[in-house]
Amino acid sequence: MSSLLKAAILASALLSPLAVAAQTLVVDNVTIAATEDTVAPAIANVSTGSNATAELFTSEAGQLTTEVLTNLTDLQLSDIDLFTFNTGNETSVVTRSNCASGSCKVYPGDALYPSKFVWNVFSLLVGRGALIKTVPIAAPCYTNWGVQDADRCSVVLNNWTNDSYMHADDPTSVMWPLYEGLTCMPTDTPSANCSIGGYPSYAVAVTNVAQIQLAVNFARNANLRLVVKNTGHDFNGKSAGAGALSIWTHNLKQVKFYSKLTQDKYTGMAFKIGTGVQAYELYAAANANNVTVVGGEGRSVGVMGGYILGGGHSPLSSLYGTASDQVLAMEVVLPNGQFVTASNSSNPDLFWALRGGGGSTFGVVTSVTVKARPRMSVSVATFSISTGATVSADLFWQGISVYLKYLPVFTDAGTYSYFSIFNLGGGAYAFGMSPFFAPTLSNTQLKALLAPFLAEIAALNIPVTGLTYYAYDNFYDAWWAHFPLETIGSTNIKTASRLFPRANFQPATGNATLFNQTVGAIRSTVEQGATVLAFNIAANPSSGYPDSAVNPAWRKTVLHAIQAIAWAEGSSDEVAAAACLKLTNEWMGEWRATCPEAGAYMSEADILEPNFQQSFYGTSNYNRLYAFKQKVDPWGLFYAPTGVGSEDWYVTGQIDGLPTQNGRLCRL
Known part of the structure; x- marks a missing residue:
């Protein structure tokens, strides 16, 4: 049978999903088989060389090549276009997108949705079990x-x-x-x-x-x-x-440490990291090599995936900037199927976009090379305040105001704080600091940093409970002890967030009216039932930061605050939708009014955020x-x-x- 006839048969299988079996196709008494004997995995091992200094991982050296496509199997799959690279003259996508499904992606059940036979061929091409x-x-x-x-x-x-x-x-x-x-x-x-x-x-x-x-x-x-x-x-x-x-x-879990790597204008310690590596794995590897890496606070987050592509805030951001600021190079599969390197010297426009432009947008990143930082000591403090017999709601919020005015002072010292504000009902409120994270500071330095704040709280006669200090000689142990797994999977909660600028928290040297408006907006939403989880964080290090697509709002912020609304379990879709709209339009409306030119962190934000283009990316x-x-x-x-x-x-x-x-x- 000619290769062209085989191609026509396979193409007809695509158009007739109900007429074929999973592994064979019979046309005019001729059986076309798609089995491991006739279709081999479409992979070739190429050189581990890269346009970046760090060599490709073995997983990256296994690539799809034109030669592989040309010589795939006895089925001559190179005669059809389903698995080939973009040639600049692909009409099949236009045909499929303009037929039965209108201007939509093809969907299971559509006449043009791939048949079982085609899915089986694809399964064989990607390899057993993939x-x-x-x-x-x-x-x-x-x-x-x-x-x-x-x-x-x-x-x-x-x-x-x-x-x-x-x-x-x-x-x-x-x-x-x-x-x-x-x-x-x-x-x-x-x-x-x-x-x-x-x-x-x-x-x-x-x-x-x-x-x-x-x-x-x-x-x-x-x-x-x-x-x-x-x-x-x-x-x-x-x-x-x-x-x-x-x-x-x-x-994609490979990790390699370089004690000295030169990439473009950088020379120093670095890691090359597969995009499947999670925070707990990365931090353990850094600790084993006696260094520190900028990553997220969540233990199971994939730090080189959507986290870093969206910018990525870190317990080390007040010192070093966002996680994206640490990137030296990336390896990427583009939408046309080609595998390329992105760095300042290779595909620089792509490199700019990938650092902060969001995941699932410009391609699939397979690995990232990032700067490594020196080993550091870390001091930590935890404490809380709440309403009670001697602390009214108004006095509690005076205490919150005192804390909030110190946000610029704390980030200027390189610290990162994770705190919560809860409405306990009946006019009762609680503030919990867990943790106040101070990389490079000793306990003595941390106590000195917190002393003015604690003195003002004491002057208000607000008891501070559970004040405890911890000291660690490395980042990993401090991080592991104070950032446990967080609750996920909720079905009756929706969240939204805002990056509040430094200017909102300078009542003495800046705008006192704006400060009071900001505190009032936070108080108002908590009083209405919102739960607030927030990070005192900056991403504007004194050493500077690279030109990238990271949201410009990050460079002015000292508070990344998240608020959540909840509704009763088992509520109707209409009840849930009403709560979601209330969060977006009313509660978040109060926050946005205090800083309309600011933004939000795209990975922990409101899916209904109005004008997300400005809020998540910055207009320019x-x-x-x-x-x-x-x-x-x-x-x-x-x-x-x-x-x-x-x-x-x-x-x-x-x-x-x-x-x-x-x-x-x-x-x-």
């Missing part, structure tokens, strides 16, 4: 998926909100299921219904670059929705997507990012809620105020 058909993480709790398992269900049910590792280790689970659609939550009622909802249909468990390239090419050429998941930590569920193919980078940055997005991804292959270019798309079937990814993705 392609995973989604089974929702809570499916063992139900009878309708055929995987019911009481023991496994018990594990999922008991750990749903307290074990982020469990969600990170699943190929499609997200840690904020509200945006998936809550279609398969853990339950003790197995007769209930579990559906796939906003989870992707398939995921590729990536272990090499070739698999990413194949997934990117397949999604682009077949007009599939494509999402990227590392750990699923993002507050807005950006790795969800109904009907999508997911690239799961969680297993966004205009440049959007133009670059059109250049590097004219197909709109990479989409994420509130991502660059996301305003050109919508998800069908949405409820106003309660956006999910449980719907078809379509162009506006």
